[in-house]
Amino acid sequence: MATTVAASRLQGTGANALELDGVGRTFGALTALSGITMRIAPGERRAVLGSNGAGKTTLFNTITGDFNPTSGQIRFFGEDITTLAAHERIRRGLRRTYQISQLFKNLTVRDSVFLACRGVSRRRFSLLRPRDTDSAMAQADSIIHAVHLDGDRDVVVGTLSHGQQRQLEIALSLAGAPRFILFDEPAAGLSPTERRDLIAILNALPRHIGYIIIEHDLDVALRVSEYVSMMHNGTLFTEGTPEEIEQDPRVQEIYLGGGHG
């Protein structure tokens, strides 16, 4: 796998799911992100590591359009999406989860996932109540099943446990026909059992769906990704296979030394 990924990474544009060229983002005087250049092949699963404040979440925000980069270019399956509205990027098959859960606390689990399915289909403005036979409802149910939330389908989101809310975050990113997903620390705050659950969910995703996962826990990261990028101080400072990364002394120093152990 690693070799095919490495090979496709070197190919030209167009074939790639995601291409970043010199992406940067400043907040006033603070440079949160600078000169990020990245190529990710369709179906590739990439982990992004880096200490707190390295700019990982900011990188996701610029890719999904939560806010735009202040420099550089982003292409999604060959299309320039650098300044496209966030919802338009989602409709093209990009998805994300948030490090801090962003959910609808007064809606039920089922309605939340249903909306996520609706959001990337037509009839978003429908003034009719969805029927149980609605295809988006059926899809919502299968996604809820995939993230192991069947028992909580009709529970109001605000009353879910932290772990369940993290699962729902993932469910929202699976709706419709995702082509590429950005997972922002999906394992943060999960119990060991919930972690195993998460790894199972990620590994059960259809192979054509690629993703980037931000993950502090190296063990988790290495079990769900085939290639690793390291970030530090807003820059991408090395990339490699999990084995290469694990043995890189700089990684040991910066990442494992700073906050992991």
Next chain:
Amino acid sequence: MSELSVPRAARAPGWFDRIGIGHLLLGALLLVYPAMANDFFLTQIGGYSLVLGMIALSLMLLAGYGGMVSLAQITVAGAAGYVVAIFGENNSGIYGFGWPWWVYGPLAILIASLMSALIGWVAVRTEGIYTIMITLAVATACFYFAQQNYALFNGFPGYNGLRAPEVFGVYWRDPVPFYYLCLFCAVLAYAAVLYGARSTFGMTLQAIRDNPRRMRSIGFDVTAHKVFAWWLAGLIAGAAGILLVWFNGRISPGTIAVGPSINILVIAIIGGMRHPIGPFLGAVIVTLMQTFAIDIIGAERFNTLIGMVFLIIVFISPDGILGLWERVKPKAGGEDWRASFRTSVK
């Protein structure tokens, strides 16, 4: 992932269950109300409360489900009122094209709803307190414009001599027909909002209220959906505006002044914005107070009384009368509107 579909337990409630015993009792009471009430109670209290309740309902739709508090709902209703005056009949000597009600009625609702959408389009750039402020600014601007513009709005005096139509040999401003007309429109608007709260769009609106950022990142154009909500609210406020000018027989800038616009907010807050019944409860209470407080404590003090009641209710229950009911209601019983009450609201 997609091939796994979990069947859902099918439970088809009958129409009786679905409407709920509370609604049936209330409906029966409202239907026989004309048998118990004199003309004054029928029109000045009954009809007027229903009209104000509809305008407040349009606010409840925006604020309760969408988190957008608007002070421009009476402005939207007033727009419909001016359309009635200009295209229908008036005796102010300008315009009054004398179009039939079935032409100027839909036109009034259309124009009001478009105006509402326009106000919404401006207001959705803001959030929270700024939405209140920008809609107040719009309402104030419209008031002064109507007052100073004689070419279209006939300035300070506005339009007099607006008459409800005679259809099927019935004059619809007579007490009993007017009451039933208001009741019909109010029930229609109420049922539409109650039904719509669980529609795809209704859920969308509530989800946007909860978390607009997440809505964008599951593919929704948040601005477009908010503006659509304003357009829908404009349909209700516009219809109420027609009834309002038939009730008053006139429209002038005073109808859309800042006082009346705040009155609508007071009604919605006193009643409660967690369920579409709230605005109607609030409208009855405020109308009763405005009518009888003058007799009890004198003309200068009645606003003080309303203010006091407002403060007390907000103090005891931020969710208005509805919130009080939520606390004291019998715990047993599973009426459908109570279930939707809990899920549909903030």
